[in-house]
Amino acid sequence: RVNGQRLWNTLMEMAQIGATDKGGCNRQALTDLDKQGRDLFVQWCEDAGCTVTVDEMGNVFAQRPGRNPDLPPVLTGSHLDTQPTGGKFDGVFGVLAGLEVVRSLNDAGIETEAPLEVAVWTNEEGARFSPAMIGSGVWSGEFNLDYAYARTDKEGKTFGEELARIGYKGELPAKPRPLAAAFEVHIEQGPILEAEEKTIGVLSGVQGMYWYDLTLIGQPCHAGPSPMETRRDPFMGLHRILDELYKLAEEHAPWARATFGDIRVEPGSRNTVPEKLVLAVDLRHPDQNILDSMDQRFREIAARVADDIGLEHQIRDEWRSPAVKFDDQCVEAVRSSVAGLGYSNKEMVSGAGHDSVYISRVAPTSMIFVPCEKGLSHNEAENAEPKDLEAGANVLLHAMLKMANP
Amino acid sequence: RVNGQRLWNTLMEMAQIGATDKGGCNRQALTDLDKQGRDLFVQWCEDAGCTVTVDEMGNVFAQRPGRNPDLPPVLTGSHLDTQPTGGKFDGVFGVLAGLEVVRSLNDAGIETEAPLEVAVWTNEEGARFSPAMIGSGVWSGEFNLDYAYARTDKEGKTFGEELARIGYKGELPAKPRPLAAAFEVHIEQGPILEAEEKTIGVLSGVQGMYWYDLTLIGQPCHAGPSPMETRRDPFMGLHRILDELYKLAEEHAPWARATFGDIRVEPGSRNTVPEKLVLAVDLRHPDQNILDSMDQRFREIAARVADDIGLEHQIRDEWRSPAVKFDDQCVEAVRSSVAGLGYSNKEMVSGAGHDSVYISRVAPTSMIFVPCEKGLSHNEAENAEPKDLEAGANVLLHAMLKMANP
Numbered sequence A, B: 001r002v003n004g005q006r007l008w009n010t011l012m013e014m015a016q017i018g019a020t021d022k023g024g025c026n027r028q029a030l031t032d033l034d035k036q037g038r039d040l041f042v043q044w045c046e047d048a049g050c051t052v053t054v055d056e057m058g059n060v061f062a063q064r065p066g067r068n069p070d071l072p073p074v075l076t077g078s079h080l081d082t083q084p085t086g087g088k089f090d091g092v093f094g095v096l097a098g099l100e101v102v103r104s105l106n107d108a109g110i111e112t113e114a115p116l117e118v119a120v121w122t123n124e125e126g127a128r129f130s131p132a133m134i135g136s137g138v139w140s141g142e143f144n145l146d147y148a149y150a151r152t153d154k155e156g157k158t159f160g161e162e163l164a165r166i167g168y169k170g171e172l173p174a175k176p177r178p179l180a181a182a183f184e185v186h187i188e189q190g191p192i193l194e195a196e197e198k199t200i201g202v203l204s205g206v207q208g209m210y211w212y213d214l215t216l217i218g219q220p221c222h223a224g225p226s227p228m229e230t231r232r233d234p235f236m237g238l239h240r241i242l243d244e245l246y247k248l249a250e251e252h253a254p255w256a257r258a259t260f261g262d263i264r265v266e267p268g269s270r271n272t273v274p275e276k277l278v279l280a281v282d283l284r285h286p287d288q289n290i291l292d293s294m295d296q297r298f299r300e301i302a303a304r305v306a307d308d309i310g311l312e313h314q315i316r317d318e319w320r321s322p323a324v325k326f327d328d329q330c331v332e333a334v335r336s337s338v339a340g341l342g343y344s345n346k347e348m349v350s351g352a353g354h355d356s357v358y359i360s361r362v363a364p365t366s367m368i369f370v371p372c373e374k375g376l377s378h379n380e381a382e383n384a385e386p387k388d389l390e391a392g393a394n395v396l397l398h399a400m401l402k403m404a405n406p
Ligand SMILES: NC(=O)NCCC(=O)O
Pocket: A090, A124, A125, A126, A132, A133, A351, A352, A353, A354, B222, B223, B224, B271
């Protein structure tokens, strides 16, 4: 069993880097604070006897040797970057639970057959650099390196420059190696486990998610003399499209999601009807067929509304992450570990994307969830119970041991 | 009569300062380009024998002496600042038509009894520093100087700093002096004169306009796992408020206006339901009672929708410019000048705010409109016919002469 108090202390120490007034974290990818967080993690791993390597995407791998160095390692990990108004647990818990597994095995003097690894994947959140999960995405072959390096933040700084600047552009090629298994433990970021009073979520997969930039282009004109009837006003299109997309999500309730996280306006002058609005659209559904039908409806709605109002419109596919089904053997390793430990549990699908989405393409993978308070995440008030975090780390420990000692 | 060709050439020369690729102008208030435009104007006025003074708001006054220096001057003028994607005529025409009046009187060797003045009012657009018409607003006592100096642009630079930086923080107190009359000639910025094939608009007043910042505050949460039903999503409020405000404008068609020129989002991350939206709202109506009823309805709509969705909301009054009625004698001076010159014309109310709104509080004031192409303004494609601009300047010349030779 892991040391729950030590895990909690480690989480709280990491949370001081980028701590916000409201008790959350702002430690966005490839900032100075991200570097500080990484440096601290690397130090902890080295102190725990691990060998640390960094790949050309800044993904960090801390390896605890196994008895048989020829066996492919069992990997766990998640991310240390946060949302701009993020919490202390999203991602960080998965990384530090991995470290706690290593520390606990050290304390107990337990060797494994296969090596164990704890990974930190770069820019999982997609908040500073879109898309999300780009570190694990390049590593697993979904994106190529040049695409990743060229991604820009809102100030126009590139991923590649910022990665080099914080000193985490490593030598190791960002590409898959043979792995016996990959696990990731994470807070649920939703309300189900808490509502059903379950300690552990046994994940069978991840819902599909599509990201778009919807651009509406109208005709700028003066707010005063220009008659309402002749305006080609992007806001007139926006409100109808939002309305129809919320209704589309309702049609596919309770699982569909429609989220608008960002909007830009040009020229952005109070007394001028805008020329352009750019809306970030995020559509999700666990059923790939339904998600694809939502995708079609979105395109149809945007085209029809734009046409009605005399707007031009463009839809740019920013990111497409289809629904994922995890590896049966890995899911079973989690299931039997939970059963052995006697935790209440529920089989479920993840609503959020995780690095495991991409890792699952090149290695047998599954995930473990623990409840979080009120299901709140991507929020500074994000919170979780120490006993649930400890339980999640225990399940991780047992699942990793099962796969590392075949 | 004025020299229409010279007027046109002068407009085209000024338009080179801040010229945009699409044929418009981006010469926002208190930028380096605004300084260049002002410098050029000052040079032209001095070459035309005027004495130039600058007040502490950066308002510029170019005086052509009268035969009787004790008589209060007859003033004309407008502004040289533009929208970020503005045109070549909005404001600039009023300033350079004033200069053309001076030049034409010089050519003809005509002296007036009262002195004549051409004014450039600072930051009329309100695009860089809100509110609009702040130069004439301070001068006429609507705003105080400290309030104006403390206004910030989107980058946080203050009006006071920027005014000093470009060297236009003058010594003259920004406060009214006795004026015999004030006239302003401007493009209509709307489609009425063009549609009715009239050359001149004889203005009886300006519609009322209210500016607000509407803030909607919800609860940030994760775009994936968070159920739609429990979200407190500011975009869910936004689309309903937009819808109801557009319907409100329709109820009071054809004169009511509802415009949303800008929107900000926090934290602005694709996969996070925003915490906050701030929408710039501009409501207008020529009838003060109807505008006040729209103001009440807006407050009621925002409160009800926010309440429905569990959002907090705030409405900040950014600017309130009530409906204006111009001075009878000045309107009559314009009317009789138009009649004397034989131009087709229409009596109308301005849809846009102008410096004359504030000047009319402290001096007898009225305005003259000329048509602009397709009624388009606050748009780089803004355009006007040389012959209409010439006609407007001729009406200005005659109206000024009437009031300067009592
Ligand atoms: N866990 C998490 O926040 N992932 C980011 C990708 C997503 O938006 O689901």
